[in-house]
Amino acid sequence: MSGADHGAWRLVARRDFWVRLRERSFVISTLLNVGVISILILARAAGGGGPPSFDLGVVGTGPIVSVANDAAALGAEGKIAVHIVTLSSAEADQALRDGSVDAVLSDGRIVGFHDVDGTLLALVQTSAHAAAVEAVFEQHEVPQAERDLAARAAPLDQLALEPRSEQQTADAGVAFIGVLLLYGQLFGYGTWVATGVIEEKASRVVEMLLSAIRPQQLLAGKIIGIGALGLGQLAVIGGFAITLAAATGAIDDPVAAIGPAMLVFAWFILGFAFYASLFAAAGSLVSRMEELQNVIVPINLTILVSFIISIGALQDPNSTLSIVASILPVSAALAMPVRIVLGAATPAQIALSLILLIGSAIVLVPVGARLYAGAVLRTGARVKLHDAWRAR
Amino acid sequence: MLELIDLRRRFGDVVALDGVSFEVPPGRIVGFVGRNGAGKTTAMRISLGVLQADDGQVRWRGDAIDTAVRRRFGYMPEERGLYPKMRVLEQLIYLARLRGVPKDRARARAQGLLQTLEVIGDPGDRIESLSLGNQQRVQLAAALVHEPELLVLDEPFSGLDPVGVDVLANVLQREARTNGVAVVFSSHQLELVERLCDEVVLIDQGQIAARGTIDALHASRDRNLWRVEVRGADDGPWWDVVPGVTVARVEGEAVVLDLGSAVDPQRVLDVARGAGDVVSFGAVRLTLAELFREVVS
Numbered sequence: 001m002s003g004a005d006h007g008a009w010r011l012v013a014r015r016d017f018w019v020r021l022r023e024r025s026f027v028i029s030t031l032l033n034v035g036v037i038s039i040l041i042l043a044r045a046a047g048g049g050g051p052p053s054f055d056l057g058v059v060g061t062g063p064i065v066s067v068a069n070d071a072a073a074l075g076a077e078g079k080i081a082v083h084i085v086t087l088s089s090a091e092a093d094q095a096l097r098d099g100s101v102d103a104v105l106s107d108g109r110i111v112g113f114h115d116v117d118g119t120l121l122a123l124v125q126t127s128a129h130a131a132a133v134e135a136v137f138e139q140h141e142v143p144q145a146e147r148d149l150a151a152r153a154a155p156l157d158q159l160a161l162e163p164r165s166e167q168q169t170a171d172a173g174v175a176f177i178g179v180l181l182l183y184g185q186l187f188g189y190g191t192w193v194a195t196g197v198i199e200e201k202a203s204r205v206v207e208m209l210l211s212a213i214r215p216q217q218l219l220a221g222k223i224i225g226i227g228a229l230g231l232g233q234l235a236v237i238g239g240f241a242i243t244l245a246a247a248t249g250a251i252d253d254p255v256a257a258i259g260p261a262m263l264v265f266a267w268f269i270l271g272f273a274f275y276a277s278l279f280a281a282a283g284s285l286v287s288r289m290e291e292l293q294n295v296i297v298p299i300n301l302t303i304l305v306s307f308i309i310s311i312g313a314l315q316d317p318n319s320t321l322s323i324v325a326s327i328l329p330v331s332a333a334l335a336m337p338v339r340i341v342l343g344a345a346t347p348a349q350i351a352l353s354l355i356l357l358i359g360s361a362i363v364l365v366p367v368g369a370r371l372y373a374g375a376v377l378r379t380g381a382r383v384k385l386h387d388a389w390r391a392r
Numbered sequence: 393m394l395e396l397i398d399l400r401r402r403f404g405d406v407v408a409l410d411g412v413s414f415e416v417p418p419g420r421i422v423g424f425v426g427r428n429g430a431g432k433t434t435a436m437r438i439s440l441g442v443l444q445a446d447d448g449q450v451r452w453r454g455d456a457i458d459t460a461v462r463r464r465f466g467y468m469p470e471e472r473g474l475y476p477k478m479r480v481l482e483q484l485i486y487l488a489r490l491r492g493v494p495k496d497r498a499r500a501r502a503q504g505l506l507q508t509l510e511v512i513g514d515p516g517d518r519i520e521s522l523s524l525g526n527q528q529r530v531q532l533a534a535a536l537v538h539e540p541e542l543l544v545l546d547e548p549f550s551g552l553d554p555v556g557v558d559v560l561a562n563v564l565q566r567e568a569r570t571n572g573v574a575v576v577f578s579s580h581q582l583e584l585v586e587r588l589c590d591e592v593v594l595i596d597q598g599q600i601a602a603r604g605t606i607d608a609l610h611a612s613r614d615r616n617l618w619r620v621e622v623r624g625a626d627d628g629p630w631w632d633v634v635p636g637v638t639v640a641r642v643e644g645e646a647v648v649l650d651l652g653s654a655v656d657p658q659r660v661l662d663v664a665r666g667a668g669d670v671v672s673f674g675a676v677r678l679t680l681a682e683l684f685r686e687v688v689s
Contacts, residue, residue: 011489019478204473208534211440211467212490214459377442379471 008213012221016196017229029188030233037177037241044173045248053081054120057101059089063131068105070127071120080119172314173250174257175341177241178264179314181234182334183307185268187300189230190275194283194296196222197376201287206376215373223276227269234268260341270354271333273361275299277368284375285383295382306331310338317344327353329360393417394439394542394574399448401434408434409445410598416542416574421564423589424578425680427688431598432578433470436544440467452542463491466540468548470578472531474519480506480530481515484537491538498537505533510559525556532560536567543567545577549584557581561588582680592680594687601687609683617676618657621646624668634663648676 020026054075058068065084072082085101092104096113103112103120110116110124137147200206200218209218238261246254282295309331313322317339325335326345332353339345345353374391375383394416401409409431416422426432437443439450441462452461474483481502488498506515509529513522519530528551535543543564549557565588567573576593579585585592586606594602594609602609617640622630631637631647636655640648651657657675664670678686 007492008490011486015486199475203476204469204471205475206473207437207442207469207471208467208473208487209490210442211465211469212463212487 008217009221009224012213012218013225013228016222016225020192020196020226020229026229026233029184030236033181033184033233033237034240036180037237038244040173040177041241041245041250042248045245045250052117052119053083054103054117055083055085055101056120056124057085057087057092057095057104059087059092059104059106064105064107067124067127067131070130071123074127075123080123082120082123171260171341171343174260175338176311176314178260178341179307179310179334179338181237182264182268182271182337183303183310185230185234186271186275186333187303189226189272190279190299190303191292191296192226193223193276194279194292195289196226197280197283197372198286198289198292201284201376201379202289204379210377215376216369219277219280219369219372223272223280227272227276230272231265231268234265238264260337263337263340267333267337270357270361274329274333274357274364275303277365277372281368281371281375281388284372285385285388287379287382291382302330303334306334310334313338313344314342317342323349327356329357332357393453394576395449395451395454396435396439397449397451399435399438399445399450401438401443401446407598409438409448411448412595412598412600413448414593414600414603416576418541418574419568419572420574420590421568421588422574422576423585423592424576424595425580425582425585425592425684426578426595426601430595432595433546435595436467436546436576436578437469439544440465442467442469464538464541466535466538466543468531468535468543468545470546472528474527474531474534476520477518479516479518480511480513480522483519484530484533487534488537493538501539502533502537505536506530508563509533524551525553528552529556529559532563536563539571541573543573543575543577545575547579548577549579549581557584564588582684586680594684596688602683606680609680610677615640616651616653616655617648617678618651618660618674619643619646619648619676620660620664620673621671622664622668623671625664626668630663630667631660634660646672 056068056071058065065086068082068084072084075082085095087095087101087104089106092106092111095101096104096111099113103110103116103124105124110121133150134147137150200209206218242251242254242257242261245251245257251257278299279296282299283292285295286292306325309321309325312319313325313335316322322335322339322344325331326339327336327349336345336350336353340350371385371388375388378388378391395413396415397413399409399412401407412431412435414422424432424436434443438445441450441457441459450457452465455461478486481499484502484505485495485498488501489495493501503515509532511522511526511529511533513526519527522530532545532548535545545564548560548564552560561584564575564577568575589606591605592603592609593600602612604612620631623645629639631639631649634655636652637660638650638652640650642648649660651660661670661673664673
């Protein structure tokens with residue numbers, strides 16, 4: 001390949017990159033991604049993220065206040081913050097309605113807006129129950145040693161067969177966002193490759209281009225240019241997501257999120273390398289944008305099914321389906337990163353998956369390029385795969 | 393010199409090219425004529441490497457053509473095509489750069505061509521906003537922007553108004569005469585081909601039916617035709633008295649006679665004057681269109 005040859009794909013890549021960057025659909029997809037991820041992160045920051053915290057309204061004085069204080073003390077042991085807000089009975093309903101308190105404790109009852117959070121209820125119940133028991137002990141002058149015995153017997157040790165650490169819960173969140181992004185990028189940018197091919201075919205400019213450069217250069221430039229844009233968009237969205245998550249406290253350690261983010265980039269590159277030439281070949285078979293859907297449906301369905309399996313892998317990363325999906329090249333780009341982030345993939349599985357995916361991409365790129373070269377100059381009716389393969 | 397040597401190409405059962413050979417020398421304009429489906433576009437696409445031949449060769453300056461050589465060719469496809477949403481100047485620069493022209497040179501050349509070809513509109517306009525005639529001029533600029541050594545133009549005149557035809561004709565003549573570019577173009581406008589071209593290649597059903605300079609074509613095809621109009625010759629075919637004369641056709645009051653190779657035109661004139669008043673008498677030169685019809689019929 002001569003020096004001038006070497007530059008042709010780069011010119012094509014640069015054009016495709018900048019043209020798409022200026023397109024409205026790119027701006028919209030970036031904003032949409034940023035919006036969806038913001039919602040996910042903010043929901044996590046408000047809800048599941050970090051240790052839980054409650055505002056407990058208290059109406060009344062005396063024993064009811066000490067029950068509330070005991071509940072707060074009990075919560076503090078489990079790193080659950082319970083803030084006591086003293087209210088008059090007139091203020092109670094309004095405080096619940098405007099959300100300034102999560103529940104209101106008054107004599108003999110606890111009131112929530114829709115309901116009362118189970119954790120908060122348990123804390124208050126336990127405190128109230130302990131206060132009642134304490135009163136009975138007091139009445140019967142039970143010795144301190146027996147009181148301590150009764151208190152020690154109370155809590156049960158909570159265990160799990162496969163305990164999920166706090167870090168793993170955070171990992172599942174990162175993996176979910178990652179697989180969602182990967183799915184969107186593979187689907188969106190793959191479709192863009194097909195669209196770009198059809199555009200050049202429909203406007204007939206492809207014959208001008210192919211009188212100057214070879215089909216492989218045109219195809220490589222298109223895939224690399226559009227892929228680079230997809231990667232750039234991922235970087236922007238990933239950077240935004242990590243910054244926002246760190247700022248809102250949805251994740252404790254932003255540096256720890258960079259690892260999974262890099263994993264998403266790497267698997268996007270691998271997955272895109274696998275799918276892009278198929279999208280290009282599919283696009284080259286038709287001459288009009290209206291026919292786009294007909295030819296890319298099989299590819300899109302494959303990606304969609306892989307996505308659904310990968311969402312399942314979030315729950316059960318060691319199921320047979322998850323393991324097989326993470327190794328097969330058609331679904332590995334979505335399923336394997338999930339299992340890696342969750343710590344479920346073994347080094348051997350990762351190695352096998354990489355070998356198969358890279359190997360099949362190496363086989364598919366020239367196959368896609370040959371189909372593309374054979375079909376891209378045929379306008380009119382849809383080109384049959386067999387004819388495209390044999391055309392040149 | 394571009395040489396097409398015994399090109400063959402089939403599409404399924406259809407034979408598009410059946411041993412096509414001709415040359416396009418530098419500094420010459422070659423007209424490529426033939427009926428629709430005769431194989432013109434296929435031959436041109438193969439010359440540009442856009443299509444592969446089943447058999448045969450294309451050579452430039454005696455060598456087989458590779459990508460680097462092909463980059464110095466200029467092409468105007470039958471299917472006009474540019475990026476509709478790309479801006480005129482940007483597009484020309486891009487196409488020039490794909491062929492290895494440095495950016496600054498590409499820009500200067502593109503700007504010059506937009507003026508020479510009298511493209512109306514702003515160089516920053518999108519292609520799709522131009523009129524069809526202007527789009528066609530930009531298309532020609534795209535074929536010329538990298539200062540090619542060979543121009544292959546498929547139907548460059550179709551769709552142009554008379555002014556556009558003149559502009560394009562001037563550009564082609566200048567490229568050939570001044571810059572020594574080898575030019576080949578296909579066209580159905582045969583009077584234009586006759587006026588512009590040094591040589592004509594006539595293709596029919598995938599085979600070269602005739603080729604050579606316009607004069608040589610006439611020499612090989614012309615029969616000795618004379619057009620005579622005589623008034624007052626009521627006695628029927630007065631030319632019957634001259635042996636060897638046949639009627640080629642009748643044109644209203646006049647008759648076109650084929651004198652063959654032996655008959656003296658002065659003898660025919662004498663007979664005509666005897667038959668009535670001779671209004672006109674002159675040799676008939678077939679137009680290219682007539683030659684064309686004769687060859688392909």
